Amino acid sequence: MNVLALASHKGGAGKTTLAAHLAIAADTAGAGPVAVIDTDPQGSLTDWWNERGTETVAFAHTHPSRINADLKVLEAAGVALVILDTPPAIERSIASAVAAADLTLIPVRPSPHDLRAAGATLGMAERAGKPAAFVVNGAAQRAGITKDAILSLSRAGPLAPVTIHHRTVFADSMTDGRTAGEVKASSPASQEIHRLWAFVAERLAQIASSPLQTETLSLASARHGMAIRSVPRVRKTFGQRGQERKYAA
Numbered sequence: 600m601n602v603l604a605l606a607s608h609k610g611g612a613g614k615t616t617l618a619a620h621l622a623i624a625a626d627t628a629g630a631g632p633v634a635v636i637d638t639d640p641q642g643s644l645t646d647w648w649n650e651r652g653t654e655t656v657a658f659a660h661t662h663p664s665r666i667n668a669d670l671k672v673l674e675a676a677g678v679a680l681v682i683l684d685t686p687p688a689i690e691r692s693i694a695s696a697v698a699a700a701d702l703t704l705i706p707v708r709p710s711p712h713d714l715r716a717a718g719a720t721l722g723m724a725e726r727a728g729k730p731a732a733f734v735v736n737g738a739a740q741r742a743g744i745t746k747d748a749i750l751s752l753s754r755a756g757p758l759a760p761v762t763i764h765h766r767t768v769f770a771d772s773m774t775d776g777r778t779a780g781e782v783k784a785s786s787p788a789s790q791e792i793h794r795l796w797a798f799v800a801e802r803l804a805q806i807a808s809s810p811l812q813t814e815t816l817s818l819a820s821a822r823h824g825m826a827i828r829s830v831p832r833v834r835k836t837f838g839q840r841g842q843e844r845k846y847a848a
C-alpha cells in the first residue's frame with residue numbers, strides 16, 4: 600500500500616483540493632482501491648466526500664496517535680493507496696502524517712508568504728527521513744511571479760514538473776462533491792491533475808523499489824540549507840482563505 604500526504608504549514612495552499620483531485624485521478628488510473636483520510640478538524644475533505652455520495656474512494660477516520668495502526672488496518676483491507684489531508688497549523692498532525700507517508704506533496708502558491716512557509720514543511724519531511732516534493736498550485740497564467748516561484752522552489756528541493764494553475768473549476772467542482780475531471784474530462788484542469796498523478800505514481804514506484812531514498816534525501820538536504828527566497832515583483836498576495844474558515848474548530 601502506498602501512502603501520500605498533502606501537507607503545508609501555510610493555510611489555503613491547496614492541500615484539500617489536490618488530495619481530492621489526486622484520489623479520483625488515481626482511482627481512474629487504476630491505482631485503487633483508494634482511501635482518503637481527513638486529519639484536519641476543519642473537515643473540508645470530509646465535506647467533499649459526504650457531498651459526493653458515492654464510494655468511488657473510501658473514507659477513513661484516524662487520529663495522529665494511532666495513524667500507523669489505522670494504516671495497517673487499511674492495508675489488510677486491501678486498500679492500495681491512502682491519501683492523507685492535513686491541517687495547516689497543527690504541528691503534531693502534520694508531523695504524524697508526514698512520518699507515516701511514503702511521499703509528501705507540498706502545495707505552494709506562488710506568493711512570498713507561501714514560499715517562506717514551504718521550507719518548514721520540507722524540513723519536517725527531511726527530519727522524518729521521508730521523501731517530499733513541492734507542487735506549485737493556484738498559479739496565474741503567464742505570470743512572472745509563477746516563473747520566479749518555480750525557480751526558487753526547484754533550488755530548494757524536489758519540485759513536481761507540473762504547475763497547477765488557478766482555475767475556478769477546481770473550486771466549483773468540489774462544492775457538489777466532484778472534481779474538475781468529472782466536470783469535463785478533457786479540460787486543462789483535468790489534464791494538469793492527470794500529469795500530477797503520473798508524477799506522484801512514478802515517485803511512489805521509485806520509493807517502493809528503493810526504500811532508503813538516500814540520493815533524493817541527500818540532494819534535498821543539501822538544497823534545504825538554502826533559504827527559499829521570496830519572489831520579486833509581488834503586487835498582491837495569492838489565495839482565497841475566507842471560504843474554508845467557516846469550518847474552523
Ligand SMILES: Nc1ncnc2c1ncn2[C@@H]1O[C@H](COP(=O)(O)OP(=O)(O)OP(=O)(O)O)[C@@H](O)[C@H]1O
Nearest residue numbers: 610611612613614615616687737764765766769770
Ligand atoms: N488551483 C486552484 N484554482 C482555483 N482555486 C483553487 C485552486 N486550489 C485551491 N483553490 C481554492 O482555494 C481555496 C483553498 O484551497 P484548499 O482548501 O484546497 O487549501 P488547503 O491547503 O486545504 O487549505 P487549509 O490550509 O485551510 O486546509 C479553496 O477555496 C479552493 O477551492
Ligand SMILES: [Mg+2]
Nearest residue numbers: 614615639643
Ligand atoms: Mg484543507
